[in-house]
Amino acid sequence: MLEIGTGTGYNAALLAYRLGEDRVTSIDIDPTLVDAARAALAAAGFSPTLVAGDGADGVPDRAPFDRLIATCAVPAIPTPWVVQLADGGVIVADVRAETSTALITARRTGDGTVIGRFHSVPGYFMWLRPHAADPLRESAQADNVFDHTGARRSVTALDPAVLRDPEFGFYVSIRINDIVQSVTAADPLAYVIRTRDGSWTRVDASTRAVVEVGTRSVWAEIEGAAQEWEELGRPARSQFGLTVTDDGCQHVWLDDPRSVIQPGRP
Numbered sequence: 677m678l679e680i681g682t683g684t685g686y687n688a689a690l691l692a693y694r695l696g697e698d699r700v701t702s703i704d705i706d707p708t709l710v711d712a713a714r715a716a717l718a719a720a721g722f723s724p725t726l727v728a729g730d731g732a733d734g735v736p737d738r739a740p741f742d743r744l745i746a747t748c749a750v751p752a753i754p755t756p757w758v759v760q761l762a763d764g765g766v767i768v769a770d771v772r773a774e775t776s777t778a779l780i781t782a783r784r785t786g787d788g789t790v791i792g793r794f795h796s797v798p799g800y801f802m803w804l805r806p807h808a809a810d811p812l813r814e815s816a817q818a819d820n821v822f823d824h825t826g827a828r829r830s831v832t833a834l835d836p837a838v839l840r841d842p843e844f845g846f847y848v849s850i851r852i853n854d855i856v857q858s859v860t861a862a863d864p865l866a867y868v869i870r871t872r873d874g875s876w877t878r879v880d881a882s883t884r885a886v887v888e889v890g891t892r893s894v895w896a897e898i899e900g901a902a903q904e905w906e907e908l909g910r911p912a913r914s915q916f917g918l919t920v921t922d923d924g925c926q927h928v929w930l931d932d933p934r935s936v937i938q939p940g941r942p
């Protein structure tokens with residue numbers, strides 16, 4: 677069993693107690709945490725294998741694993757996790773985006789494909805570092821520092837509060853590419869969304885006034901996704917699943933693994 681994100685070692689202690697310490701490997705990117713966890717685990721009478729390193733790479737020396745649990749969130753399942761999973765093995769991870777967080781349990785089949793469904797409950801784990809670190813997200817400031825040059829203004833018929841619906845937030849995350857920030861700005865309450873190319877949109881919650889800047893019409897894409905989501909019958913996260921192959925390809929599907937949802941621009 678491999679745990680990504682040792683942290684305090686608490687979860688590793690539970691795993692070692694339940695499975696036996698010889699069967700547990702846990703990795704954390706922060707060597708200081710690993711040292712502290714090793715000491716805490718030893719004090720509790722456990723010495724599972726602890727590794728300081730990037731969990732995105734897995735721990736090839738200890739593979740294959742029957743189970744892999746990630747206690748930090750990933751934007752997509754890293755290929756080494758799939759490769760290091762035994763046939764029949766299970767991954768539990770929080771697959772996160774800027775508009776959603778979704779736990780998944782996925783099992784590896786005999787042909788090396790990992791397939792599973794998202795849970796109805798969210799994960800809310802911290803991001804796996806440093807791969808998920810995005811300079812745009814890291815540098816994101818209040819919306820008043822945004823460049824308003826060439827701003828396009830309109831009023832939307834779509835209530836922006838729909839973005840607070842976690843099921844719609846999940847649909848946005850799988851349908852719209854490259855959202856790097858989605859925040860609620862206070863005073864007045866507004867929704868701000870930015871995409872990787874630097875485009876951004878700000879929608880006032882009460883007046884529904886929309887400001888859009890950049891080559892993408894991000895709000896138009898949100899409106900398109902909202903219309904699709906309605907037409908699909910407002911599907912919940914738990915109706916979606918994920919298929920990952922060991923060459924790194926992954927796609928999300930709705931209800932049936934053959935009904936693939938293509939990411940793009942609605």
Ligand SMILES: C[S@@+](CC[C@H](N)C(=O)[O-])C[C@H]1O[C@@H](n2cnc3c(N)ncnc32)[C@H](O)[C@@H]1O
Nearest residue numbers: 681682683684686687704705731747748804805
């Ligand atoms: C929510 S905490 C884990 C809690 C832990 N399982 C426990 O029982 O205390 C998330 C952990 O993920 C670690 N982490 C973040 N990015 C990582 C990466 N790339 N590889 C391994 N660990 C990482 C953090 O250092 C942090 O300790």
